[in-house]
Amino acid sequence: MDADTPPHRYSGALAQEIEARWHDRWDEQGTFDTPNPVGPLADSSGFADRPKLFILDMFPYPSGEGLHVGHPLGFIGTDMYARYMRMTGHNVLYTMGFDAFGLPAEQFAVQSGQHPALTTAKNVETYRRQLRRLGLSHDRRRSVATTDPGYYRWTQWIFLQIFNSWYDPERNVARRIDELIAEFDAGERTATTGDWKTMSASARRQELDTWRLAIARDAPVNWCPGLGTVVANEEVTADGRSDRGNFPVFKRNMRQWMMRITSYADRLLDDLDVLDWSDAIKAMQRNWIGRSEGATVHFPIVGEAKERITVFTTRPDTLFGATFMVLAPEHPLVDQLTTSEHSKAVAAYKKAAGAQKEFDRQDAGREKSGVFTGSFAINPLSSQQIPVWIADYVLMGYGTGAIMAVPCGDQRDFEFARKYNLQIAAIQQPPDRLLDTATWPDAFIGDAPYVNSDNGSLNLNKVDNIDDGVRLTNEWLAKNGFGEATVTYKLRDWLFSRQRYWGEPFPIVYDTDGNPHGLPDAMLPVELPDTDQFSPRLFDPEDAMSNPESPLDRLPEWVNVKLDIGDGMQFYRRDTNVMPQWAGSCWYELRYIDPTNENNFVDPANERYWMGPKGKNANRTKHPGGVDLYVGGVEHAVLHLLYARFWHKVLFDLGYVSSVEPYHRLFNQGYILAAAYQDDRGMYVEATEVENRGGKQYYEGKVVRREYGKMGKSLKNAVTPDDMCAEYGADTLRLYLMSMGPLDASRPWESKDVVGVYRFLQRLWRNLVDEDTGAVRVLAEPADDETTRVLHRTIAAVREELDHLRFNTAIAKLIECNNHLTKLGGCPAEVADTVVKLLAPLAPHVAEELWSKLGHKDSITYEPFPVADPAMLVTDTIEYPVQVNGKVRGHVTVASDADSATVQKAAMENDKVQTALAGAKPSKVIVIPGRMVNIVL
RNA sequence: GGGCGAGUGGCGAAAUGGCAGACGCGCUAGCUUCAGGUGCUAGUACAGGCAACUGUGUGGGGGUUCAAGUCCCCCCUCGCCCA
DSSP, X not given: OOTTSOTTSOOHHHHHHHHHHHHHHHHHHTTTOOOBSSSTTBOSXXXXXXXXXXXXXXXXXXXXXXXXXXXXHHHHHHHHHHXXXXXXXXXXXXXXXXXXXXXXXXXXXXXXXXXXXXXXHHHHHHHHHHHHXXXXXXXXXXXXXXXXXXXXXXXXXXXXXXXXXXXXXXXTEEEEHHHHHHHHHXXXXXXXXXXXXXXXXXXXXXXXXXXBSEEEEEEEEXXXXXXXXXXXXXXXXXXXXXXTTTOBOEEEEEEEEEEOGGGGHHHHHHXXXXXXXXXXXXXXXXXXXXXXXXXXXXXXXXXXXXEEEEEEESOXXXXXXXXXXXXXXXXXXXXXXXXXXXXXXXXXXXXXXXXXXXXXXXXXXSOOOEEEEEEEEEOTTTXXXXXXXXXXXXXXXXXXXXXXXXXXXXXXXXXXXXXXXXXXXXXXXXXXXXXXXXXXXXXXXXXXXXXXOBOXXXXXXXXXXXXXXXXXXXXXXXXXXXXXXXXXXXXXXXXXXXXXXXXXXXXXXXXXXOOEEEXXXXXXXXXXXXXXXXXXXXXXTTOTTOOOOOGGGGOHHHHEEEEESSSSEEEEEEXXXXXXXXXXXXXXXXXXXXXXXXXXXXXXXXHHHHHOSSOXXXXXXXXXXXXXXXXXXXXXXXXXXXXXXXXXXXXXXXXXXXXXXSBSBEEEOOOEEEEEEEOTTSOEEOGGGOEEETTEEEETTEEOEEEEEEOSTTTXXXXXXXHHHHHHOHHHHXXXXXXXXXXXXXXXXXXXXXXXXXXXXXXXXXXXXXXXXXXXXXXXXXXXXXXXXXXXXXXXXXXXHHHTTOHHHHHHHHHHHHHHHHHHTSXXXXXXXXXXXXXXXXXXXXXXXXXXXXXXXXXXXXXXXXXXXXXXXXXXXXXXXXXXXXXXXXEEEEETTOOHHHHHHHHHHOHHHHHHHTTOOXXXXXXXXXXXXEEXX
């Protein structure tokens, strides 16, 4: 600061001094502590009688790099909204936790040689400090980290509830396993593995294990040798690699924990309708669940009485056009179907296909290949004998591993048929094609009348739409025993175990027969054992046949235990897997509600208050309950958001929560992008050291190439909130981030632009504070009429914008208002309080400071937000633009209560309008009251 | 290939179907200053004009309408998700 800068100017240094002071005061006074209706966090403030609002951020993963300015974009948005809603009389639950288990922490620990518990604690500390500095109004008493034993005790407990339940397909809900046992005992339900009455205890246990919602079973899973663990489908990228680390992933059959999320497929799909989420996210979830309705069709095999080839098709109505079949090379019937003269070719083809990656096999653009098995199947509709081929574009892990090929209606089948000269039978008459498929350039996909689709007992030729065609075919298939209507899903069960160290241990032990047992509640939490042998066993990323080894396996004294879990003291072996990163984030919002509850994961009364479908501010029909506003990035569209909905629904079914859905309203914030610079070797250079001269960028004197990308260490373009706070203060950073554009848009960070909102705060400060003395400086004379109107228009506009999370325009309105005051020469005393209150949700530190200077003792946090006087929003006169044929030619000012005829008369008499009309007679004059006039010639 | 979204000044962006470009950055000029910076004042879509003003403008093409950045159809480009 220069010697001639006034001592009390709103500088970066002053801002920091003010901010630090208010952070301490907020903490000391517990300003943001929010009461619950019952339990240890209840109080006598009466706030719990207010309408509630639960505002939630997707909690961060505390990485070692700390926050950059892009991270808190959403947090600042929710903070502004939370502060605004407090000022409009709501009891606001707003806090922040940490999603601290997972691979990156473990990888960082392995690299640095420090225990992940240490690095995680340190990182959480850094995050807490950085978030505090931004002035986020969190109720810090409610903060949790998923790695706290007091937290993951309940993660394990919820796992056990899922383990101890089964899905009742008739009632379409999860129920307790005890109720299943009762149904077996009463003979109301039949066991699938034998006669329940005569089963041994161990056999009964194994029968029950097949029903559980969380089960350990052999299944094709994604094995990632490079990470040393299996991963969920949702964690595999489109090109068959791990989303963490980008290592190859291989399909292998392994015994792993699975969560039966597929039981909930329809409910997860249907309940999207009652959620206030963007269509884009809903579409992604629908897409991921991938429900498709069709039919299972059984094809008899020529010369084979026992076996049939079963396929799933979404288009059973095209069955008349099925002229051959294709099996995956791995299909179990392949060997049986292959005739001796084709066995050599089939064996060679199988071997070649086995060496291919699944991802490559799905590539639609690839040249089709396949071989004939020598066998024929019978099309049940046409009774035609059709050849059975194998081809690598059919995958065993998808559907039944076999397809009926309808070359006239499917492009892949069409190409295959053309290549191998197989019959292409037309079953539709396309409008612009001949019926002779030899003349077709490609398959016909679309609506057209059916032809050649009549076998005497089923006639589709008179059907004109797919729905009826499917329905009639399905009915025929069922009646004749060749198949039935079937619904399939793309969604797979959730692979829930990981062979890593840094995660929640399973609360499961195995008896000497190898049967899993859930531990009793009193034995929770199963604490993650302390060890310095936490490195995972990693393999050559390409070594598909390697086998996972859990780090916990190396701790025999922890693994082998003698316990009494209800059957007396026995020897058990602990499960050595850990839960995936996503487990802790499946229910954290519930723990925020009741973070200190030792007896329950959340008290039902508190859950009802904060999450229930019928809240204090209810007027809700079909409301699913849940968090009122959930803000986070779109990258969790199918991972966290799907898993968390699933857990929540299980908890709902079991009666533990009153809300059907966890997150009623979801808002996806955009990303902060930043310029990144590459030198001529393609290496990223430190963005802060790049100079801009004459439209070109230079680093150490050499020209560099500019691109825009996500802010971060890898692009060397991170800007930290700490640096921004040090230069301008947190209020300026908050305003800049929010003024850049709408919250849901991604935009590039420009450090040089920050000064705009800094100047705004400086001007506003100067309108209220004498820069030389630091004393309040307000205008003695009362506000003139225009100032009063500007103020009330600002109040109305800021309310409107904040109600809709449009912080960018709210800030613009405040700047406009302040620009008016600046022209006026300062702020009239009578409007000062109101101006400061309008600012309070957005720039809380400077607002608190001004509020205090204006003589108020209490924090501004719970002051009522200003309400505009409607009388001040209307004006005596209105200036109408007058258009002639849609072009503005003049303006007229008339009384605001003038009727249309008066407005029209004034418009017609206007000089400029007269000139534009040039004597022509209008054919029509349109007057939109309060808006404009259009004269049509 | 399918689904969703977006294209507006030099830049970030505003705009219930009703005067396109609010607000901010940058830029230009003036004041402040020895100077730079800060601060203040004014201007700033483009083209023409000293000016009043005129014309043109929201990716391209068509349409609906008294009126279209906004609604509808086609196309182009970009982003995301799924293939």
